[in-house]
Each structure stands twice: as C-alpha cells, then as structure tokens.
Amino acid sequence: MKRYRPLRNPQEERWQFRLRVKVLGILIVALCTVLLLRLVWLQVVSHQYYHTLAEANRIGIVPIVPNRGLILDRNGVVMAENNSTYTLEITPSQSGDVDTVIDELGSVIAISPTDRKLFHKLMNETHGIAPVAIRSRLTEIEIARFSVNRFRFPGMEIQARLIRNYPLGESASHLVGYIGRITQADEDRLDDNDLSAAYRGTNHIGKQGIEARYEQELHGVTGAEQVETDAGGHGVRSLARTEPMAGNDLFLTIDAPLQRAAEHAFGNFRGALVAIDPTTGEILAFVSLPGFDPNLFVEGIDQGNWDALNNSPDKPLNNRALRGQYPPGSTIKPLMALAALTTGVRSTSFKISDPGYFAFPGSTHHYRDWREHGHGMVDMHLSIIQSCDTYYYSLANDMGIDAMHDFFTLFGFGQKTGIDMDGEALGLYPSPQWKQARFHQDWYGGETVISGIGQGYVLATPLQLAQAMATLANNGVMMRPHLVRAIRERATGVMRTTPLEAVRTLPLRQEDMDFVRDAMVDVLKPGGTAAQAGAGATYAIAGKTGTAQVVGIKQGEKYNEAHTQERNRDHALFVAFAPADKPRIALAVLVENGGHGASVAAPIARQVLDFYLLGKGVKGVKDDGGDDVND
Amino acid sequence: MLTIKALRARLLAPLDPTLFNASALLMAMGLVVLYSATGSDLAKVVSQVRNLGFAFVAMWVIAVIPPHKIQRLVFPVFGVALIALVAVALFGEVSHGARRWLALGPIRIQPSELMKIALPLALAGYFEWRGRDLHWADFLVAGLILLVPVALVARQPDLGTALLIASSGFYVLYFAGLSWRVISGLVLAVLSALPLVWHFLHDYQKKRILTLIDPTQDPLGAGYHTLQSMIALGSGGIFGKGWLQGTQSHLDFLPEHSTDFIFAVFGEEFGLLGELIFLALMGVIIARGFFIATEGSTPFARLLAGSLAMTLFTYTFVNVGMVSGILPVVGVPLPYLSYGGTSLVTLFISIGLLMSVHHHRRLVKQ
Numbered sequence: 003m004k005r006y007r008p009l010r011n012p013q014e015e016r017w018q019f020r021l022r023v024k025v026l027g028i029l030i031v032a033l034c035t036v037l038l039l040r041l042v043w044l045q046v047v048s049h050q051y052y053h054t055l056a057e058a059n060r061i062g063i064v065p066i067v068p069n070r071g072l073i074l075d076r077n078g079v080v081m082a083e084n085n086s087t088y089t090l091e092i093t094p095s096q097s098g099d100v101d102t103v104i105d106e107l108g109s110v111i112a113i114s115p116t117d118r119k120l121f122h123k124l125m126n127e128t129h130g131i132a133p134v135a136i137r138s139r140l141t142e143i144e145i146a147r148f149s150v151n152r153f154r155f156p157g158m159e160i161q162a163r164l165i166r167n168y169p170l171g172e173s174a175s176h177l178v179g180y181i182g183r184i185t186q187a188d189e190d191r192l193d194d195n196d197l198s199a200a201y202r203g204t205n206h207i208g209k210q211g212i213e214a215r216y217e218q219e220l221h222g223v224t225g226a227e228q229v230e231t232d233a234g235g236h237g238v239r240s241l242a243r244t245e246p247m248a249g250n251d252l253f254l255t256i257d258a259p260l261q262r263a264a265e266h267a268f269g270n271f272r273g274a275l276v277a278i279d280p281t282t283g284e285i286l287a288f289v290s291l292p293g294f295d296p297n298l299f300v301e302g303i304d305q306g307n308w309d310a311l312n313n314s315p316d317k318p319l320n321n322r323a324l325r326g327q328y329p330p331g332s333t334i335k336p337l338m339a340l341a342a343l344t345t346g347v348r349s350t351s352f353k354i355s356d357p358g359y360f361a362f363p364g365s366t367h368h369y370r371d372w373r374e375h376g377h378g379m380v381d382m383h384l385s386i387i388q389s390c391d392t393y394y395y396s397l398a399n400d401m402g403i404d405a406m407h408d409f410f411t412l413f414g415f416g417q418k419t420g421i422d423m424d425g426e427a428l429g430l431y432p433s434p435q436w437k438q439a440r441f442h443q444d445w446y447g448g449e450t451v452i453s454g455i456g457q458g459y460v461l462a463t464p465l466q467l468a469q470a471m472a473t474l475a476n477n478g479v480m481m482r483p484h485l486v487r488a489i490r491e492r493a494t495g496v497m498r499t500t501p502l503e504a505v506r507t508l509p510l511r512q513e514d515m516d517f518v519r520d521a522m523v524d525v526l527k528p529g530g531t532a533a534q535a536g537a538g539a540t541y542a543i544a545g546k547t548g549t550a551q552v553v554g555i556k557q558g559e560k561y562n563e564a565h566t567q568e569r570n571r572d573h574a575l576f577v578a579f580a581p582a583d584k585p586r587i588a589l590a591v592l593v594e595n596g597g598h599g600a601s602v603a604a605p606i607a608r609q610v611l612d613f614y615l616l617g618k619g620v621k622g623v624k625d626d627g628g629d630d631v632n633d
Numbered sequence: 634m635l636t637i638k639a640l641r642a643r644l645l646a647p648l649d650p651t652l653f654n655a656s657a658l659l660m661a662m663g664l665v666v667l668y669s670a671t672g673s674d675l676a677k678v679v680s681q682v683r684n685l686g687f688a689f690v691a692m693w694v695i696a697v698i699p700p701h702k703i704q705r706l707v708f709p710v711f712g713v714a715l716i717a718l719v720a721v722a723l724f725g726e727v728s729h730g731a732r733r734w735l736a737l738g739p740i741r742i743q744p745s746e747l748m749k750i751a752l753p754l755a756l757a758g759y760f761e762w763r764g765r766d767l768h769w770a771d772f773l774v775a776g777l778i779l780l781v782p783v784a785l786v787a788r789q790p791d792l793g794t795a796l797l798i799a800s801s802g803f804y805v806l807y808f809a810g811l812s813w814r815v816i817s818g819l820v821l822a823v824l825s826a827l828p829l830v831w832h833f834l835h836d837y838q839k840k841r842i843l844t845l846i847d848p849t850q851d852p853l854g855a856g857y858h859t860l861q862s863m864i865a866l867g868s869g870g871i872f873g874k875g876w877l878q879g880t881q882s883h884l885d886f887l888p889e890h891s892t893d894f895i896f897a898v899f900g901e902e903f904g905l906l907g908e909l910i911f912l913a914l915m916g917v918i919i920a921r922g923f924f925i926a927t928e929g930s931t932p933f934a935r936l937l938a939g940s941l942a943m944t945l946f947t948y949t950f951v952n953v954g955m956v957s958g959i960l961p962v963v964g965v966p967l968p969y970l971s972y973g974g975t976s977l978v979t980l981f982i983s984i985g986l987l988m989s990v991h992h993h994r995r996l997v998k999q
Binding site for chain 1: 720759765807808810863864865866868869870871880900904905908912916919923926927932935939943950953957958959997
C-alpha cells in the first residue's frame with residue numbers, strides 16, 4: 003500500500019491540482035453534453051409534440067373527487083352523510099365581469115356578502131378557469147327563478163353536488179365534529195404529509211371531532227381523468243380514467259338514542275357526560291353541552307353565526323368532555339379509600355372522630371367538612387356513603403402526596419386516555435416534583451390534605467373520570483376508550499373492527515374493590531348522599547357524588563348558594579356504574595354551576611342509566627334549589 | 634479627489650470583474666424571469682432585490698478578507714453549523730414532513746444551507762493544517778468530518794441536500810489528492826450498493842425515482858412536477874414564447890415555479906437560445922472559478938475555490954437535469970434564478986470566497 007504521497011515541490015503540487023481540474027473539466031463537458039442533448043431533444047426534436055400538449059390541445063388532468071365515508075352510530079343510525087344539493091356555479095372566463103354579473107344575479111336569487119367573499123376567494127384559487135360556486139343549497143324556488151332568467155347569465159350553470167349533512171344537528175356535535183373548506187393551513191399540513199396530490203379537487207376536510215381524526219379513512223381515493231382540452235379549457239375527449247374510491251364508513255361505539263337521551267336529561271344545564279362500556283372501553287355517550295349545529299361550518303360559517311358561537315359565555319364550541327378540566331371533588335373518595343386499603347394505610351374498620359374539621363396539630367387553620375358539626379365516629383364505609391371530608395383530610399395526611407400521586411396515576415389521572423379524538427386535555431394530579439418544576443415552590447402539607455377530597459391542584463376531564471370509574475367497574479382492568487367500533491372498507495366491503503385494548507391491569511385486591519363497590523352502592527340507598535337519585539331503582543347502582551368549588555371560600559365563611567351568582571356556583575359531579583354486580587355502563591356527569599352533585603348530577607345519571615338498562619324515557623332535570631346534602 | 638478615487642479603487646479592487654459582470658447579468662436575468670414566474674408580482678421581485686442587497690454585502694465583505702484570515706474562522710463556522718444541525722435534529726420545526734428549520738426568535742434558518750459552505754471550508758482548512766505530506770489517515774479523518782453533517786442532514790430527512798453537501802465535501806478530498814484507486818473504488822462501491830440503498834429509501838423517494846422512468850405513472854402525484862416542467866420546456870422550443878407569455882407557468886400547471894422549477898418558466902419563455910445564454914454565463918463563472926483555483930496561493934485557497942466552482946456546476950446540473958426530467962426531483966435551487974434569501978446569500982458568499990482567493994493570490998507569500 004502506498005502510504006505517503008510526498009510532494010517534492012509546490013510546482014509538482016500545482017501540476018497535480020491542474021491535472022485534477024482537467025479531469026473534472028472532461029466530466030463537466032460530458033455531463034453538459036448529456037444535458038444539452040436532452041434540452042435539444044425536448045425543445046427541438048419533440049417541440050411539436052409538447053407544443054401540442056401545451057397550446058393547441060392541453061391535456062388536463064381532472065381530478066374526480068371521491069364520496070366521503072359515512073359516520074354511523076353502533077346500530078347504523080346516520081350521524082354524517084352526503085346529501086345531494088344544487089349549487090349555482092359561474093365560469094368567470096365566460097360570464098364577463100363577475101361583480102356586475104353577481105349584482106345582477108342578486109335581483110333573481112339572494113346573494114349574501116358572505117357568498118360573495120367566498121366566491122372571490124375560490125375564484126382566486128382556481129385562477130378563473132374552473133367554475134366556482136356562488137351559492138349552494140339552492141331551494142326549488144330559487145332554481146325555478148334562475149331557470150326562467152337563465153338567458154341573461156351566460157357562463158352560469160346549476161350543478162348537482164354532494165354536500166355533507168349532519169342529520170342529528172346539535173346532538174353529538176362535539177363528537178362527530180364537522181368538515182369545512184380547506185384553508186391555507188390545511189393545505190400546508192397536507193403538503194407536509196405529502197397528501198396534496200391525493201386532495202386535488204377536494205374542497206373540504208375534517209376540522210373537528212371524528213371528521214378530523216378519521217380524515218384519512220373518510221376521504222377516499224381521488225380518481226383522475228386525463229382530458230384533452232382545447233385552448234379555452236373545454237374538455238374535448240377523455241383519454242384515460244381512474245375511478246375514485248369512496249371513503250370508508252365509520253361505525254361509532256356511540257349509541258345515538260342514548261346520546262340524545264343524555265343530552266335531553268341535562269335540561270338547560272351546561273356540562274358534560276361520558277358513558278363507557280367498562281368491559282370494552284367503548285364510549286356509549288359523549289356529551290358536551292351546549293352544542294352547536296355542525297351544518298353551519300360545512301360551506302364556511304358566516305360572521306354572525308360565528309360571533310354568536312364564539313362570543314357566547316356558554317362556550318358552545320368548547321368540548322367539555324374531552325378538554326374541560328375540573329376539580330373532581332368528592333368523586334375521587336372511593337378511589338382514595340381503595341388507595342388506603344391497597345397501601346395498607348387504613349383498614350375498613352378504622353374509625354376517626356369527626357368534629358367537623360381537620361386541623362394540623364398546633365394549627366388553628368381548619369379544613370372544614372361540608373357538614374358543620376361533623377359526622378361523629380366515621381369508618382370507611384360511612385366516609386363514602388356520607389362523603390365525609392374530615393376522614394379524607396386525615397387519610398391524605400397519613401398517606402402522603404407521593405403515594406396518592408402514584409395511585410391516581412395508575413387510574414389515569416394526569417394522563418391522556420388515548421381516546422381516538424384529537425386535542426385531549428391532560429388533567430393534573432399534582433406532586434411535589436410537579437410543583438417545584440411548575441412554580442419553583444415547596445409542597446405544603448395542606449395541599450396534600452385538600453388533594454384528598456379532589457380539590458386544590460387536582461384536575462380531571464369528564465372522560466378521565468368516566469375511565470377511572472370504568473376501570474373500577476371492570477375489576478381493575480383499564481380498557482382503552484374508543485369512539486370508532488368498526489370501519490367498513492368501501493373497496494372490499496370488509497368490516498375492520500377496532501381491536502379491544504387493555505391499557506393495564508391495576509394491582510388491586512378483589513376484596514378491596516368489592517368493599518368500595520358495596521359502599522358506592524349504599525351511596526344511592528337511604529343514608530347515602532344520593533339516596534334520592536337511587537330511590538326505586540330495580541338494579542344496583544354504584545355511584546358517588548361530588549362538588550367542585552368554582553370560587554374559594556374564606557376561613558370562617560360559609561358557602562351560601564343563594565348568595566352566589568349563577569356562574570360562581572359550584573360544579574355538580576356524579577360518577578357511577580351499573581348494574582353494580584355486572585357493570586354494563588360506567589359514567590361521569592359534570593354539571594357546570596349545577597350546585598350539588600346529589601340534587602342535579604345524580605338524577606341526570608340515574609335517567610341515563612334507566613334509559614340504557616331499562617329503556618325508560620328521559621325528562622330534563624330542573625334546578626330544584628336547596629337541599630341539605632351539600633356534597 | 635485623489636483620495637476618493639484611491640478609496641474607490643481599494644473598495645472595488647477585490648471585486649473580480651469577470652465574476653462580477655457575469656453575476657450581474659445572471660441576476661438581471663433572474664429578476665426578469667422571477668417577475669414572470671410570480672405572475673407579475675412585483676412584491677416578490679422587490680423582496681428578491683432586498684435579498685440580493687444582503688447577498689452583495691456578504692460577498693463584498695468576504696472578498697475583502699484575505700483567505701488566511703478566513704482560514705482562522707473555518708472551524709468555528711463549521712462548529713456552529715454542526716451544532717445548529719444537531720439542534721435541528723433535537724427541536725427543529727417540522728415542515729413538509731421533515732425537520733429542516735430552526736427558529737431563532739423571529740428568524741428561521743435552515744442549517745443545512747449553512748453547511749453547504751461550512752463543510753468545504755472546514756475540509757480545506759483541515760488539509761491546509763495537515764500540511765504537505767498527507768497520510769492516508771488524513772483522508773480517513775476528512776471522510777469522517779464529511780460524514781457527520783451529511784448523516785445529520787440525511788436523517789432530517791433531506792437526502793437531496795445531504796448528497797449535495799457530501800459532494801461539495803468530496804470535491805475537497807478529490808482536489809487534495811485522494812488517490813485514484815480510492816476514487817474508482819468508491820465509484821464501484823456506490824454503483825454496487827445502489828440496489829441496497831433502494832431498500833433504505835423513503836416511499837416518496839422511491840416514487841420520485843420510479844416516476845423518472847415513467848412520469849405518466851402517477852400524473853397527479855410525484856410525476857406531475859416533471860411532466861408539467863417537460864411540457865413547459867418542450868413547448869418553449871428554440872426561441873421561446875416570449876417574456877410573460879408562458880402558458881404552462883401562468884395557468885398554474887407548473888408547481889414551485891418561482892423556486893426550484895424556475896428554469897422551466899425560463900425555458901418556456903426564452904427557449905433553447907435563452908437557456909444556452911444562461912448556461913454559457915454559468916460556464917463562464919465556473920471556468921473562472923477553476924482558473925482562480927489553479928492560481929490560488931495556498932492549498933486552502935486552491936481546495937476551497939476548486940470545490941466551490943465544482944459545487945456551482947453540480948447545482949446547475951442537478952437543477953436543470955431535474956427540470957428537464959433526467960434526474961429525480963430533489964429540492965435544489967438554481968443559482969441566480971431561484972427565489973429565496975438563504976440560497977442567494979449562500980451563492981454570493983461562494984462568489985465572495987472565490988473573489989477573495991483571487992484578489993489576495995499574490996499578497997500571501999508562501
């Protein structure tokens with residue numbers, strides 16, 4: 003091997019360098035020759051051919067847009083479909099000055115400023131070659147009026163088009179979501195995923211909910227037709243055609259009648275409800291109220307409706323079930339009890355004396371129980387059915403925040419559930435490490451104490467609460483919550499069922515779970531906080547009430563509902579599963595500013611359970627004001 | 634008067650007339666085509682002129698600095714570029730399915746562009762430092778210096794840019810005297826590894842190569858670019874359709890017509906004749922670059938100039954080859970014509986480096 007390449011002098015070095023330059027020079031000349039030959043071939047030899055393609059008879063590639071897949075509930079009730087509708091389209095190259103024409107058209111059929119704006123936007127996008135819709139969803143009368151005046155409007159055509167329709171309207175609006183016109187941001191995203199070509203010709207894309215999450219399944223495969231066109235852009239003949247493939251149909255896990263019943267049960271209240279089949283993780287109902295009409299968004303929402311939705315203090319566009327984060331309050335007490343049994347911090351028979359408050363030794367600060375003078379001697383069973391705060395203050399203090407954090411993390415607190423919908427909120431179960439990282443502050447014992455009753459930093463989404471209940475109902479096996487049950491492939495007709503997925507099996511003892519479940523059943527029996535809601539039930543319901551503070555109450559002051567403004571009233575919560583011995587449904591109910599878990603949230607849950615298990619009708623709950631049971 | 638004249642002479646002296654005039658002509662052509670390619674959008678032309686202002690200042694500043702001073706900066710520059718590439722890999726912005734951009738406050742930079750200059754600089758500096766008697770191990774080390782940034786860019790993934798960076802680095806090794814046996818060995822190895830490489834390509838990369846063989850296979854997708862640019866060029870013929878008369882680009886059939894595919898607009902409107910003028914001017918610049926390289930006073934100067942000239946050729950060839958449908962579609966801007974600030978500044982820095990090498994060729998005595 004030649005190890006050294008000694009160069010004796012700069013002259014030789016230069017000579018070497020020049021040689022190498024010359025060699026590259028030869029390579030460059032060779033490559034340039036290839037390039038020039040190619041250019042000559044394109045521009046001289048094949049010029050006529052390409053000239054024909056470009057000038058006299060352009061070959062247009064016309065995309066054929068596939069029909070979007072349907073969205074159906076678990077029993078085939080249609081939740082999103084494609085309806086045929088009539089649109090009026092203008093071909094700007096043939097119509098003359100579009101603004102004049104549209105002004106004139108305005109005397110025949112109604113044209114809103116929004117229609118006009120949308121038209122100009124689309125016209126700019128298509129460079130005035132293709133026909134652009136000025137109006138969609140024409141009525142019979144409008145079609146007739148235009149037809150009579152047709153001769154006045156050259157270059158205008160009525161076309162039958164498919165338009166997305168959500169027959170259930172506001173029902174399940176957050177769940178199904180909606181499609182809307184493709185915006186620049188959507189285009190960039192498609193471009194990023196190398197999908198621009200696949201969406202050529204497609205005007206709409208899923209924006210929210212299932213429509214957005216399952217866009218790829220729903221969209222289908224765009225077909226293409228190679229058309230020979232004349233210089234004016236009119237198709238002369240078709241050269242080749244690839245058929246489009248319609249999008250796949252989605253069968254949801256949702257039970258549409260149950261969904262509507264649950265929405266109805268809320269009456270005029272705002273809030274959220276998530277119902278899960280605990281053995282499969284299938285979401286049976288996914289309610290966020292108030293809802294909105296997704297049909298408004300399909301062709302571009304007008305400013306008035308948008309402002310109304312966006313500026314409403316009720317925040318109808320907010321998906322509370324998925325993104326709303328609330329203090330879970332007393333609904334977590336059964337889990338706290340289970341944590342105590344699992345870690346051995348408490349036995350079931352251990353009793354505390356409840357004077358109506360908890361205080362650290364030597365401190366005058368009182369962590370108050372909801373019942374002013376306390377519950378007397380309280381064991382674990384009583385602490386659940388009476389929702390004794392003092393018991394859990396003391397328990398939290400003995401258990402410590404780290405053990406609580408570990409246990410609740412197992413139940414999915416502070417983590418995404420992994421549901422098949424975008425934008426899920428994380429919720430929060432605090433720990434000293436978290437506080438240090440977030441606020442650069444030390445953790446205080448008092449923060450542990452209030453975490454014990456689900457207040458303080460603890461936040462959970464209704465979905466997380468429902469999942470925690472479902473996990474308890476399913477004897478500690480956490481199933482992945484999901485909204486799509488099966489996908490029907492258009493190409494083959496094959497049903498692809500979503501495989502059930504066990505997230506994890508929690509390390510819990512059966513007798514501990516049985517104890518907590520039995521106590522939760524007694525919550526809805528006489529002596530329990532939700533006895534009213536449980537009255538007359540023909541099956542056993544395991545449940546727990548909860549109340550989440552919206553505004554803080556000062557030391558020595560009492561929460562007085564009558565004196566609290568509606569928006570500052572507490573949120574009412576209720577979690578449950580039933581039948582308790584063989585659960586088919588687990589749910590979490592949150593009623594914003596509902597006041598009491600027992601008086602507002604529990605009756606909603608009871609009605610939903612009755613509807614699902616017994617097929618009973620539902621009537622909306624009313625705010626029945628005062629009730630002694632506060633929690 | 635005299636002092637002003639002397640000052641002017643001093644300021645203008647580093648600007649090599651051949652490079653300067655050819656660049657000015659090419660830039661004028663570029664702006665004229667850009668106006669047409671953007672659909673008579675003056676704003677984009679103005680923005681490109683502003684880019685040109687920055688680029689010109691960068692060129693001039695670098696031309697004034699003698700190579701031995703530039704030499705001192707090569708490793709810090711390379712280090713910064715490398716850190717930037719690692720930063721991109723860790724927290725770069727994802728765009729077009731790849732992690733290529735780094736956001737520094739309001740500025741977004743593409744570190745792989747910086748590396749296009751930094752790598753040849755670093756390698757030329759390395760060989761200068763190693764001195765005259767190069768051991769084969771020196772080439773091995775140089776090869777490693779080359780592979781690190783190339784691997785980082787390839788992982789983004791941006792295989793096209795990675796290959797271009799690799800080639801600009803390889804040219805330095807080549808001019809430094811990499812043995813012919815190794816070169817032919819590498820060529821053979823690359824050829825025989827092609828079937829293997831195929832397995833590691835991303836789907837979109839495979840698609841691009843497949844559509845090269847038959848662009849009509851996927852006329853809506855990957856083949857669309859090539860098919861439309863071939864129609865643009867072919868229909869332009871020998872004399873072209875005339876400025877602003879290109880139907881392909883103006884009817885929006887042609888994608889990316891102001892950046893990577895601007896040569897198609899140029900060819901459609903100015904024909905084969907216009908293309909020949911453009912290529913001839915590029916030829917002048919490249920030839921001048923090689924001439925400057927052979928005149929270079931130090932190995933650093935020679936290696937750098939030779940590599941830069943060859944890189945300019947590579948860009949031109951790859952871009953025109955892509956637009957005319959003999960090379961796969963890779964995101965490579967065409968020097969002088971493509972719209973874009975980063976590529977323009979990079980280009981003029983290269984020209985500035987060539988000017989510096991030339992102007993200071995006698996000032997540095999060996």
